[in-house]
Amino acid sequence: MRPYAQALPAALAAILLLTIAPARAQEAVGSARPSVPGIEVKVTAEMTGAGIVSSGVTLPPLPPVSGNRRNPVPSWGKPLPYPVVIADRRNNRLIEIAPDKSIVWEFASPSLKVYRGNEDVNFSADGKLLAVxxxxxxxxxxxxxxxxxLTWTYGTPDVRGKDGGLLNYPDDAHLLADGKFITADIRNCRILIIDPKDNSIATQWGTPGKCRHNPPQELGHPNGATPLDNGDILVTEISGSWISRITRQGQVLWSVQAPNIRYPSDAFMTVDGKQVIVADFWKPGRVVIFDPATRKISWEYFVRNGEGMLDHSSIARELPDTGDIFVVDDLRDRVMVIDRKSKEIIWQYGVTDTKGHKPGYLFYPDGFDIDVFRDWKAVLGKR
Structure with a gap:
C-alpha cells in the first residue's frame, strides 16, 4: 500500500494541503507512512454518513482563551455551565453548542477521504488544539x-494494520500536557502514546494479538485512555469491564471491574478525583458512578424505555460547577444534561431519534469536551 497522500487523486491531495497549516503540511501529509502493507477497508454508506455538511449559521467572533481546567471562565450555571464541543460522528464534523443552544463554532470535514467519522474529541491543556x-x-x-x-494525522485512512504507523479502530484521543498524543487502538489491544513531532511511539501498553486483561503488558480491547490531573492514565477495557489507573511509567495503581456495566465506554474520574464515572454502551444504556476502592455505586442512571432511555451512550462526565451529568446518547442522536438529584433530563441538544445537520440536530454524536477556556457568554451577550 502506497502512502495515502500519494494514492489520493490530485484534487483530494490539494484539499488536504490547503487544510493543513503550511509549516506542518509536509509532516502531516507524510505522517504515519506504513512500512508494511496494511489491509484496505471498504468504505460503506453508513461510514460516510451525511457527507460534508454544515449547520449554515453565521458564527460569532471567537473569544480569546482566558480560562483553563483549573481556573475556568465564568459559569453559565444550570442547566449547562459551559459550552461543549461535540464530535458529531456521521455528520463528519465538530460542532460547539453554547448553553443557550446557539452554535458558536464548527469544523466541517475538509475531505471525506482524510477526515470522516470523528468519534471522540478533547481539548489540549491550553484549549488551542483538539485531539480527534x-x-x-x-x-x-x-x-x-x-x-x-487539520494540522496532524497518524494512521492511514481506510487502511488497518498494526505496524508501520497503522492503527486498527482507534478510539479516544487526548493531547497530554507534554504535547504527546494518546489513543486506544481497540482491535490491536493496545494504547499508544505518540510524539507528533516525529510520529514516534513513546509508549505502548498492550500487545496486538494478546487481548486479555493483564495491564500494562496486555489489554482486553481498550477503548478509553483518559489523562488525569497528575499525569496518570485511566484505562477502560471492554473485555471484562475493567478500569485501571496507570502511571505514565506503567505502574498499575488499581484495577477494578465496573459494577453493573456490560460494555464500558471511556471512563472518567469525577471532578473531585475520587470516583469513576462510566457509561454503558448498551441498549438500554446506563451511567454509573462508583468508588474504585470498594466498587460501591454512589449514583446510577438507568431507564428501561421511553424518552429517558439511553441507546448506546458512549460518554458520561460530571459537569464542573453544577455536579450534574452530561451524557452523549449516540444512537438517539442527542446529547443531554441529567440532573444529579432528580435524574431528569434538564437540557438536550438534538431531536430524539431524528438525524440531521441543521441547527438543533445531530447525527450519531459520539464524543464531547467542555469548553472552559473561552468566555462565550460575554461574546453572545453582546450580540
Whole structure:
C-alpha cells in the first residue's frame, strides 16, 4: 500500500494541503507512512454518513482563551455551565453548542477521504488544539481550534494494520500536557502514546494479538485512555469491564471491574478525583458512578424505555460547577444534561431519534469536551 497522500487523486491531495497549516503540511501529509502493507477497508454508506455538511449559521467572533481546567471562565450555571464541543460522528464534523443552544463554532470535514467519522474529541491543556479519533477511518488527528485547520494525522485512512504507523479502530484521543498524543487502538489491544513531532511511539501498553486483561503488558480491547490531573492514565477495557489507573511509567495503581456495566465506554474520574464515572454502551444504556476502592455505586442512571432511555451512550462526565451529568446518547442522536438529584433530563441538544445537520440536530454524536477556556457568554451577550 502506497502512502495515502500519494494514492489520493490530485484534487483530494490539494484539499488536504490547503487544510493543513503550511509549516506542518509536509509532516502531516507524510505522517504515519506504513512500512508494511496494511489491509484496505471498504468504505460503506453508513461510514460516510451525511457527507460534508454544515449547520449554515453565521458564527460569532471567537473569544480569546482566558480560562483553563483549573481556573475556568465564568459559569453559565444550570442547566449547562459551559459550552461543549461535540464530535458529531456521521455528520463528519465538530460542532460547539453554547448553553443557550446557539452554535458558536464548527469544523466541517475538509475531505471525506482524510477526515470522516470523528468519534471522540478533547481539548489540549491550553484549549488551542483538539485531539480527534476516527475509529472506522483508522486514523487520529490534531485540529487547530482557532484556525480550523487539520494540522496532524497518524494512521492511514481506510487502511488497518498494526505496524508501520497503522492503527486498527482507534478510539479516544487526548493531547497530554507534554504535547504527546494518546489513543486506544481497540482491535490491536493496545494504547499508544505518540510524539507528533516525529510520529514516534513513546509508549505502548498492550500487545496486538494478546487481548486479555493483564495491564500494562496486555489489554482486553481498550477503548478509553483518559489523562488525569497528575499525569496518570485511566484505562477502560471492554473485555471484562475493567478500569485501571496507570502511571505514565506503567505502574498499575488499581484495577477494578465496573459494577453493573456490560460494555464500558471511556471512563472518567469525577471532578473531585475520587470516583469513576462510566457509561454503558448498551441498549438500554446506563451511567454509573462508583468508588474504585470498594466498587460501591454512589449514583446510577438507568431507564428501561421511553424518552429517558439511553441507546448506546458512549460518554458520561460530571459537569464542573453544577455536579450534574452530561451524557452523549449516540444512537438517539442527542446529547443531554441529567440532573444529579432528580435524574431528569434538564437540557438536550438534538431531536430524539431524528438525524440531521441543521441547527438543533445531530447525527450519531459520539464524543464531547467542555469548553472552559473561552468566555462565550460575554461574546453572545453582546450580540
Amino acid at each position: 479519533s476516527e475509529e472506522d477511518n483508522y486514523d487520529v488527528h490534531i485540529v487547530d481550534y482557532e484556525r480550523k485547520a
